[in-house]
Amino acid sequence: MARIAQEEIDRLKREVSLVRLVESQGVTLKKHGKDYLGLCPFHDNREPSLVVSPEKNLWHCLGACGEGGDVIQWVMKRQGVSFRHALELLRDGDHSPFTAPAHPAPAALAHI
Numbered sequence: 001m002a003r004i005a006q007e008e009i010d011r012l013k014r015e016v017s018l019v020r021l022v023e024s025q026g027v028t029l030k031k032h033g034k035d036y037l038g039l040c041p042f043h044d045n046r047e048p049s050l051v052v053s054p055e056k057n058l059w060h061c062l063g064a065c066g067e068g069g070d071v072i073q074w075v076m077k078r079q080g081v082s083f084r085h086a087l088e089l090l091r092d093g094d095h096s097p098f099t100a101p102a103h104p105a106p107a108a109l110a111h112i
């Protein structure tokens with residue numbers, strides 16, 4: 001199997017919207033300052049302790065599990081897949097369950 005280039009990994013980390021990814025998996029996010037808060041799907045969470053930063057495109061849990069990372073770590077943990085499989089799922093986003101429902105692509109992601 002061909003190796004996935006580092007540039008491709010960096011591009012996915014940059015271009016896949018973590019907020020949209022998380023929301024597309026049924027986690028409701030609420031804006032909180034610069035960040036978004038939601039219920040962490042990785043532990044029994046009653047007070048929202050999942051923090052998603054759209055600015056950094058990173059997430060972390062302030063609660064019991066203390067997990068965190070980027071879009072790739074999110075997919076690995078959420079889907080229980082390997083790093084490579086997570087990359088493939090993100091790269092083939094159009095055919096994956098992560099495709100966001102009806103939001104228009106943010107302008108920042110448009111190719112000029």
Ligand SMILES: [Zn+2]
Nearest residue numbers: 040043061065
């Ligand atoms: Zn958690």
